[in-house]
Amino acid sequence: MIFFETKLKGAFVIQLEKIEDERGFFTRSWDSKVFEKNGCNSKFVQCNISFNNKKGTLRGMHYQEKPHEEAKLVRCTKGSIFDVIVDLRENSITKNQWVGIELSENNGKMVYIPEGFAHGFQTLEDNSEVFYQMSEYYFPDLSKGKKWNDPKFLISWPIDDPIISKKDEGWE
Template identity: 65%
Template structure:
């Protein structure tokens, strides 16, 4: 596996290293030892799937607060997404900065989202499916979010016409 740190401290793009032959390829997509070698949380307690019927669906920007802050590893297994993470750790050098990556089944990339980050995505195709690995169980009382269009971040989303849930639309701006 290839680990490439993003411009945000502690967040990684992870790529597979396929071993190919005439049949296709074999590759590792998860390894506890390799994650730990980079100082990443390798404790996985839950896997989730997000299926999205339409292009333009925007989900985010979500996180869980203390004591259930979570690490996420996110892959797109069908369709395509524009994936965005925001560093919400006040002590971090990259506080309030965001980065994005396009995730597709073809590029087989995964993003590692550290504790203290908000995460969201916009679908780039109909019938898009996203696979999450989580370090914490879901705790509704600790579920939080910031607005997808919060001026503190000025995220540039690729599709103008967005489909957003009422819950995500009602999140407030980051309190500084």
């Protein structure tokens, strides 16, 4: 695994290193010691899968409040997505800035999202699946969101007129 820190301190794009032959490939996608060496939270307690039927589906921008903020490790296991993270940390010099990265079943990239960030994605093709590892359990009362098109973030989503839930449309 090769870690590339984004402009948002503590957030990484991780490139998987594939060993390929005529059978296919093998790669390591998780190693707690490597994550710790890169300053990442290595305590994952929950895994989630999000399956999305239609291209243009937008989910986000989600986060969980203190004292149960979440770090996430996100990978697209089928199809492709445009994955977005927004720095919400109060004392960060990059507060309210965002980074977007394409994740796909073929490009071997993952995103590590530290605590204090909002996260969302938009599917770039039908039948896209996303796999998350989470550092915290889900606490419904602490589950929050930011509006996907909030003018203070100015996120450039790749597909206009997204398919979005009423809950995600209602964030402020």
